[in-house]
Amino acid sequence: MIRGHRRPQHRAALAAAGSAALALTLLGAADGTALATPDGAGARAAEAPDIDVAAVQQDLQDLQAVADANGGNRAHGSPGYRASLDHIRAKLDTAGFETTVQEFTSGGETGYNLIADWPGGDTGSTLMTGAHLDSVRSGPGINDNGSGSAGILETALAVSAADLEPAKHLRFAWWGAEERGLVGSGHYVDSLSKGELGKIDTYLNFDMIGSPNAGHFVYEDDAAVESVFTDWFSSKGVETEASEETNGRSDHASFKNAGVTVGGTFTGAGEHKTQAQADKWGGTAGQPYDPCYHSACDDTSNVDEKALDLHSDAIAHAVWELSS
Numbered sequence: 001m002i003r004g005h006r007r008p009q010h011r012a013a014l015a016a017a018g019s020a021a022l023a024l025t026l027l028g029a030a031d032g033t034a035l036a037t038p039d040g041a042g043a044r045a046a047e048a049p050d051i052d053v054a055a056v057q058q059d060l061q062d063l064q065a066v067a068d069a070n071g072g073n074r075a076h077g078s079p080g081y082r083a084s085l086d087h088i089r090a091k092l093d094t095a096g097f098e099t100t101v102q103e104f105t106s107g108g109e110t111g112y113n114l115i116a117d118w119p120g121g122d123t124g125s126t127l128m129t130g131a132h133l134d135s136v137r138s139g140p141g142i143n144d145n146g147s148g149s150a151g152i153l154e155t156a157l158a159v160s161a162a163d164l165e166p167a168k169h170l171r172f173a174w175w176g177a178e179e180r181g182l183v184g185s186g187h188y189v190d191s192l193s194k195g196e197l198g199k200i201d202t203y204l205n206f207d208m209i210g211s212p213n214a215g216h217f218v219y220e221d222d223a224a225v226e227s228v229f230t231d232w233f234s235s236k237g238v239e240t241e242a243s244e245e246t247n248g249r250s251d252h253a254s255f256k257n258a259g260v261t262v263g264g265t266f267t268g269a270g271e272h273k274t275q276a277q278a279d280k281w282g283g284t285a286g287q288p289y290d291p292c293y294h295s296a297c298d299d300t301s302n303v304d305e306k307a308l309d310l311h312s313d314a315i316a317h318a319v320w321e322l323s324s
Contacts, residue, residue, distance in 0.1 A: 048320035049162065051154050053309035057300075059150035060142050060210075062087060064300045067140030072296070074135040074146075076177040077109030081134050085114050088133070088153055088174060092116045095160035097172075104176070104187040111176035113184045118159055121169035127323045128171045129155070129204045129315065130185065132178030132251055139296040143303055144269070148206035149174055151312040155319055166323035168201060175251050178207075185251035189258050202261045202322055205252035206315060211267035211290040213283040214307035217243035218265055221256060225263035225322070232317050236310065239280055245271050265314055267307045269293045 063084055067073055070080030089099050097116040104111050114133070131148035135141020156172045164170075177183035189197065202225060218229045220242040233240045243266045246252070252262040268289020278285035292298040 046162070046320065048313075048316040049158050051151070051158060051309075051312040051316050053305060053312060055157075056147075056150045056154050056308055056312050057303075057305070059153055060146050060300055060303060063146040063150070064140055064142055067135065067142075073137050073139060074133070074141055075137045076106060076111050076134045076180055076183070078137075081176065082112065084133055084149075085112055085174065085176075088149070089114055089116075091153065092156060092172075095157050097156065097160070102188060102191070104184060106177045106180050106183045111180075111184055111187075113176055113188050114174040115188075116156060116172045118156070118164070118166075118170040118172075121166045121323065123169045124199050125167075125201045126169040126171050126199050127166075127202055127204070127319065128173060128200050128255075129206070129319060130173035130175060130251055131206045132176070132184070133174040134176050134179050134184075135298075136179050136294045138294060139292070139298045142299050143210050143212070143290055144208050144293060144298055145178070145206075147208060147210035147267075147303060147308060147311075151206055151209050151308070151315050154312060155316045158316055159319070164320075164323075166320075168323040170319065170323055178251055182251055182254050185254040189254045197258055197260065200255070200260050202263065203252060203255040204315070204318055204322075205250055205255075205262060205264035206311070207246065207250040207264070207266060208269055208290065209265060209267050209311035209315075210303035210305075210308035211269070212302055212304045213268070213273055213287050213289050213291065214304045215268040215273060215277055215281060215283075215289050216240045216265070216307070216310070217245070217268065219243045219246065219252065219263050221252070222261045222263055225261060225318075228318050228321050229263065229265055229314060232314055233310075238310065241277075245269055263318070265311050267304075267311060 066083045074080035074084045100115045102113040132145050133149050175184035218240045256262045270293040275285040292302045
């Protein structure tokens with residue numbers, strides 16, 4: 001691992017990193033009990049902040065600019081991938097995270113995972129949230145998976161803006177070479193000892209959360225984690241379905257196969273929306289959830305703002321809820 005450094009955490013620096021919109025007001029408990037204490041004794045977690053979708057969209061524009069400057073993609077082994085990682089890492093360092101970059105090799109090319117730990121919390125019970133950062137060679141990968149990468153980035157920056165003191169340790173990750181077959185996340189899991197792996201309480205995965213013909217899917221691998229998402233979506237008037245298209249096909253599989261509890265949300269990839277789904281979610285029946293899946297047209301125009309906003313808020317809700 002190439003170890004990073006922690007910079008002093010303060011609001012001004014966060015704003016300088018382009019994240020002033022994340023200085024959000026948290027809604028505490030009615031009796032004034034705001035944040036969970038490290039041991040969780042007698043305290044309740046504050047309500048998660050609303051993630052500003054404009055900030056998420058700015059992150060996507062930044063990733064588009066990276067792709068445009070590097071041959072049109074951000075794929076494993078390309079300058080565009082490393083530039084994407086460095087861009088996100090700089091924001092996390094400024095926000096007070098402890099970052100590390102893990103190297104691996106796939107297809108004769110060097111790949112990288114970015115890991116960001118929020119100081120504090122019980123490291124024996126870690127809530128980990130991840131998304132793959134690489135695109136395919138054929139396009140910039142803004143929905144797949146700039147959307148998930150941006151959603152968890154803004155949630156991480158919201159943790160910093162809130163000076164959150166969760167009971168569980170928080171760790172965020174951006175994986176390399178997912179498009180090569182979950183290589184980066186697999187390498188990370190394989191690098192952990194059995195004891196280290198056992199300290200990961202739950203892994204949450206977000207891969208494509210802004211599909212233009214969006215569905216609203218929730219991983220059903222663990223009932224308790226699933227209900228954190230399904231109950232929240234229900235409170236917003238959104239009926240979800242099980243995320244069958246992601247089975248074994250994204251980075252959560254690396255953790256699930258190692259015995260870690262997993263969860264997450266998804267808005268659909270190359271499969272087609274049914275008429276019943278169009279009736280309840282809107283959009284176009286008989287068309288893919290993402291018609292630009294793994295294509296050159298997966299750019300900033302290939303994202304549904306409403307879905308991106310909804311699922312980014314769902315990420316923050318789950319992180320606040322499951323870490324308290």
